[in-house]
Amino acid sequence: MTVTPPLVLDVDGTLTRPEGKGIDPRLFDPLREWDAPVVVATGKAFPYPVALCHFVGLSELVVAENGGVVYTGDDVFFTADRAAAQAVVEEYRDAGYDLGWGTEDTVNRWRETEIAVALESPVEPLREIAASRGLEVVDTGYAYHVKDANPNKGTGVERIADHVGFDPETAVAVGDSVNDVSTFELVGRSFAVANADESARVAADEVLEESHADGTLSVLERVRGDTG
Numbered sequence: 001m002t003v004t005p006p007l008v009l010d011v012d013g014t015l016t017r018p019e020g021k022g023i024d025p026r027l028f029d030p031l032r033e034w035d036a037p038v039v040v041a042t043g044k045a046f047p048y049p050v051a052l053c054h055f056v057g058l059s060e061l062v063v064a065e066n067g068g069v070v071y072t073g074d075d076v077f078f079t080a081d082r083a084a085a086q087a088v089v090e091e092y093r094d095a096g097y098d099l100g101w102g103t104e105d106t107v108n109r110w111r112e113t114e115i116a117v118a119l120e121s122p123v124e125p126l127r128e129i130a131a132s133r134g135l136e137v138v139d140t141g142y143a144y145h146v147k148d149a150n151p152n153k154g155t156g157v158e159r160i161a162d163h164v165g166f167d168p169e170t171a172v173a174v175g176d177s178v179n180d181v182s183t184f185e186l187v188g189r190s191f192a193v194a195n196a197d198e199s200a201r202v203a204a205d206e207v208l209e210e211s212h213a214d215g216t217l218s219v220l221e222r223v224r225g226d227t228g
Protein backbone atom coordinates (compact mmCIF):
# COMPACT_ATOMS: atom_id res chain seq x y z
CA MET A 1 0.00 0.00 0.00
CA THR A 2 1.55 3.28 -1.08
CA VAL A 3 0.20 6.73 -0.31
CA THR A 4 -0.26 9.36 -3.02
CA PRO A 5 2.23 12.17 -2.33
CA PRO A 6 1.61 15.92 -2.54
CA LEU A 7 2.89 17.34 -5.83
CA VAL A 8 4.86 20.51 -6.55
CA LEU A 9 4.70 21.25 -10.25
CA ASP A 10 6.51 23.79 -12.38
CA VAL A 11 4.58 25.00 -15.45
CA ASP A 12 6.74 26.05 -18.41
CA GLY A 13 8.78 23.14 -19.70
CA THR A 14 7.12 20.75 -17.25
CA LEU A 15 3.35 20.76 -17.86
CA THR A 16 3.73 22.05 -21.41
CA ARG A 17 4.26 20.35 -24.73
CA PRO A 18 7.39 21.21 -26.72
CA GLU A 19 7.56 24.10 -29.18
CA GLY A 20 5.19 26.47 -27.47
CA LYS A 21 2.15 24.21 -27.87
CA GLY A 22 0.84 25.01 -24.40
CA ILE A 23 -0.16 22.80 -21.51
CA ASP A 24 -0.68 19.15 -22.32
CA PRO A 25 -4.39 18.42 -21.73
CA ARG A 26 -3.59 14.81 -20.82
CA LEU A 27 -2.53 16.21 -17.45
CA PHE A 28 -5.89 17.75 -16.61
CA ASP A 29 -7.76 14.66 -15.38
CA PRO A 30 -4.94 13.04 -13.39
CA LEU A 31 -4.16 16.33 -11.66
CA ARG A 32 -7.79 17.09 -10.85
CA GLU A 33 -8.22 13.58 -9.50
CA TRP A 34 -4.92 13.60 -7.58
CA ASP A 35 -5.53 12.32 -4.09
CA ALA A 36 -3.21 14.79 -2.32
CA PRO A 37 -2.45 18.53 -2.54
CA VAL A 38 -1.15 19.81 -5.89
CA VAL A 39 0.92 23.00 -5.67
CA VAL A 40 1.60 24.94 -8.86
CA ALA A 41 4.94 26.75 -8.51
CA THR A 42 5.83 29.02 -11.40
CA GLY A 43 7.73 32.08 -12.52
CA LYS A 44 4.60 33.39 -14.20
CA ALA A 45 2.66 36.37 -12.86
CA PHE A 46 0.05 35.54 -10.22
CA PRO A 47 -3.10 35.44 -12.41
CA TYR A 48 -1.68 32.78 -14.71
CA PRO A 49 -1.40 29.88 -12.25
CA VAL A 50 -4.62 30.94 -10.52
CA ALA A 51 -6.42 30.75 -13.87
CA LEU A 52 -4.78 27.42 -14.62
CA CYS A 53 -6.05 25.96 -11.34
CA HIS A 54 -9.46 27.52 -11.86
CA PHE A 55 -10.02 26.16 -15.34
CA VAL A 56 -8.53 22.72 -14.69
CA GLY A 57 -10.53 22.41 -11.48
CA LEU A 58 -7.64 22.29 -8.99
CA SER A 59 -7.51 23.87 -5.55
CA GLU A 60 -5.68 27.19 -5.83
CA LEU A 61 -2.37 26.39 -4.14
CA VAL A 62 -0.06 28.70 -5.97
CA VAL A 63 3.49 29.98 -5.86
CA ALA A 64 3.84 32.67 -8.54
CA GLU A 65 6.62 35.01 -9.63
CA ASN A 66 9.30 32.61 -8.39
CA GLY A 67 8.10 32.87 -4.81
CA GLY A 68 7.24 36.58 -4.81
CA VAL A 69 3.54 35.77 -4.52
CA VAL A 70 2.16 32.86 -2.51
CA TYR A 71 -1.47 31.82 -2.26
CA THR A 72 -2.27 29.22 0.38
CA GLY A 73 -5.87 28.91 -0.73
CA ASP A 74 -6.86 31.26 2.10
CA ASP A 75 -4.27 34.03 2.22
CA VAL A 76 -2.11 35.81 -0.34
CA PHE A 77 1.44 36.79 0.62
CA PHE A 78 3.65 39.22 -1.28
CA THR A 79 7.23 38.53 -0.30
CA ALA A 80 9.08 40.97 -2.55
CA ASP A 81 8.66 44.46 -3.92
CA ARG A 82 8.11 45.25 -7.58
CA ALA A 83 9.49 48.77 -7.16
CA ALA A 84 13.07 47.52 -6.81
CA ALA A 85 12.80 45.49 -10.03
CA GLN A 86 11.02 48.37 -11.72
CA ALA A 87 13.98 50.65 -10.95
CA VAL A 88 16.29 48.14 -12.64
CA VAL A 89 14.23 48.00 -15.82
CA GLU A 90 13.87 51.80 -15.91
CA GLU A 91 17.65 52.06 -15.92
CA TYR A 92 17.84 49.29 -18.54
CA ARG A 93 15.36 51.18 -20.71
CA ASP A 94 17.23 54.48 -20.22
CA ALA A 95 20.32 52.70 -21.53
CA GLY A 96 18.40 52.02 -24.76
CA TYR A 97 17.18 48.47 -24.20
CA ASP A 98 13.67 47.10 -24.42
CA LEU A 99 11.92 44.43 -22.33
CA GLY A 100 10.88 42.76 -25.56
CA TRP A 101 7.18 42.13 -24.94
CA GLY A 102 5.63 44.87 -27.09
CA THR A 103 3.58 47.83 -25.93
CA GLU A 104 0.83 46.03 -24.01
CA ASP A 105 3.19 43.62 -22.22
CA THR A 106 0.78 41.14 -20.68
CA VAL A 107 3.79 39.29 -19.25
CA ASN A 108 4.37 42.03 -16.66
CA ARG A 109 1.00 43.75 -16.53
CA TRP A 110 -0.20 41.88 -13.44
CA ARG A 111 3.23 41.08 -12.04
CA GLU A 112 3.52 42.33 -8.47
CA THR A 113 6.98 41.46 -7.15
CA GLU A 114 9.44 41.15 -10.05
CA ILE A 115 9.79 42.00 -13.75
CA ALA A 116 10.38 39.60 -16.64
CA VAL A 117 12.46 40.45 -19.70
CA ALA A 118 12.30 38.57 -23.02
CA LEU A 119 15.18 36.24 -23.85
CA GLU A 120 15.78 38.23 -27.04
CA SER A 121 16.87 41.25 -24.98
CA PRO A 122 20.56 41.60 -24.01
CA VAL A 123 21.10 40.05 -20.60
CA GLU A 124 24.57 41.31 -19.63
CA PRO A 125 23.59 44.96 -19.07
CA LEU A 126 20.48 43.73 -17.26
CA ARG A 127 22.59 41.60 -14.92
CA GLU A 128 24.96 44.50 -14.25
CA ILE A 129 22.19 46.95 -13.40
CA ALA A 130 20.37 44.39 -11.26
CA ALA A 131 23.55 43.53 -9.33
CA SER A 132 24.29 47.23 -8.72
CA ARG A 133 20.87 47.48 -7.08
CA GLY A 134 21.16 44.25 -5.08
CA LEU A 135 18.82 42.17 -7.24
CA GLU A 136 19.39 39.05 -9.30
CA VAL A 137 18.50 37.95 -12.82
CA VAL A 138 17.19 34.40 -13.16
CA ASP A 139 17.16 32.79 -16.60
CA THR A 140 14.40 30.15 -16.68
CA GLY A 141 14.84 29.41 -20.37
CA TYR A 142 11.55 31.24 -20.95
CA ALA A 143 12.40 34.71 -19.63
CA TYR A 144 14.92 36.64 -17.58
CA HIS A 145 13.41 37.46 -14.20
CA VAL A 146 14.67 40.54 -12.37
CA LYS A 147 13.99 39.70 -8.75
CA ASP A 148 14.85 39.90 -5.11
CA ALA A 149 17.25 37.05 -4.29
CA ASN A 150 15.37 36.04 -1.16
CA PRO A 151 11.98 34.57 -1.93
CA ASN A 152 12.05 31.56 -4.20
CA LYS A 153 9.67 28.78 -5.15
CA GLY A 154 10.90 26.68 -2.22
CA THR A 155 10.05 29.30 0.42
CA GLY A 156 6.62 29.64 -1.14
CA VAL A 157 5.96 25.91 -1.16
CA GLU A 158 7.06 25.72 2.48
CA ARG A 159 4.46 28.31 3.42
CA ILE A 160 1.71 26.47 1.57
CA ALA A 161 2.69 23.11 3.04
CA ASP A 162 2.59 24.61 6.51
CA HIS A 163 -0.86 26.06 5.90
CA VAL A 164 -2.36 23.01 4.18
CA GLY A 165 -0.73 20.66 6.65
CA PHE A 166 1.65 18.41 4.76
CA ASP A 167 5.31 17.73 5.31
CA PRO A 168 7.34 18.91 2.26
CA GLU A 169 9.54 15.87 2.81
CA THR A 170 6.60 13.71 1.67
CA ALA A 171 6.13 15.74 -1.55
CA VAL A 172 7.28 15.05 -5.09
CA ALA A 173 8.46 17.92 -7.34
CA VAL A 174 8.86 18.05 -11.11
CA GLY A 175 10.62 20.91 -12.89
CA ASP A 176 12.89 21.98 -15.69
CA SER A 177 15.04 24.91 -14.70
CA VAL A 178 17.16 26.80 -12.21
CA ASN A 179 14.04 28.34 -10.64
CA ASP A 180 13.00 24.81 -9.57
CA VAL A 181 16.20 24.07 -7.64
CA SER A 182 14.76 25.48 -4.39
CA THR A 183 11.72 23.19 -4.59
CA PHE A 184 13.91 20.22 -5.48
CA GLU A 185 15.94 20.92 -2.34
CA LEU A 186 12.82 21.22 -0.19
CA VAL A 187 10.83 18.13 -1.14
CA GLY A 188 11.56 14.48 -0.48
CA ARG A 189 11.74 13.40 -4.11
CA SER A 190 12.53 15.52 -7.16
CA PHE A 191 12.49 14.89 -10.90
CA ALA A 192 13.96 16.97 -13.72
CA VAL A 193 12.33 16.45 -17.12
CA ALA A 194 14.73 15.53 -19.95
CA ASN A 195 14.62 19.07 -21.35
CA ALA A 196 15.79 20.53 -18.01
CA ASP A 197 18.72 22.91 -17.72
CA GLU A 198 21.99 21.97 -16.03
CA SER A 199 21.10 23.42 -12.61
CA ALA A 200 17.83 21.50 -12.44
CA ARG A 201 19.47 18.29 -13.61
CA VAL A 202 22.15 18.52 -10.95
CA ALA A 203 19.67 19.37 -8.16
CA ALA A 204 17.11 16.66 -9.03
CA ASP A 205 17.15 13.23 -7.45
CA GLU A 206 16.45 11.84 -10.89
CA VAL A 207 16.62 13.11 -14.47
CA LEU A 208 13.78 11.64 -16.52
CA GLU A 209 14.15 10.09 -19.95
CA GLU A 210 10.95 11.75 -21.10
CA SER A 211 10.74 15.46 -21.73
CA HIS A 212 8.15 18.15 -21.05
CA ALA A 213 4.66 16.90 -20.11
CA ASP A 214 5.58 13.33 -21.08
CA GLY A 215 8.08 13.42 -18.23
CA THR A 216 5.53 14.70 -15.74
CA LEU A 217 2.95 12.13 -16.86
CA SER A 218 5.52 9.39 -16.27
CA VAL A 219 6.15 10.70 -12.75
CA LEU A 220 2.43 10.70 -11.99
CA GLU A 221 2.22 7.07 -13.09
CA ARG A 222 5.16 6.14 -10.89
CA VAL A 223 4.30 7.94 -7.67
CA ARG A 224 0.51 7.67 -7.59
CA GLY A 225 -0.54 5.59 -4.59
CA ASP A 226 -2.78 2.54 -4.61
CA THR A 227 -6.39 3.50 -4.69
CA GLY A 228 -7.68 0.32 -3.09
Ligand SMILES: O=C(O)COP(=O)(O)O
Binds near residue numbers: 179
Ligand atom coordinates in the same frame (compact mmCIF):
# COMPACT_ATOMS: atom_id res chain seq x y z
O1 LIG B 1 7.91 32.26 -16.28
C1 LIG B 1 8.94 31.64 -16.60
O2 LIG B 1 9.96 32.20 -17.06
C2 LIG B 1 9.01 30.17 -16.37
O3 LIG B 1 7.84 29.70 -15.79
P1 LIG B 1 7.88 28.33 -14.97
O4 LIG B 1 8.54 28.63 -13.67
O5 LIG B 1 6.45 27.93 -14.85
O6 LIG B 1 8.66 27.37 -15.79
Ligand SMILES: [Mg+2]
Binds near residue numbers: 010012175176
Ligand atom coordinates in the same frame (compact mmCIF):
# COMPACT_ATOMS: atom_id res chain seq x y z
MG1 LIG C 1 9.85 25.76 -15.92
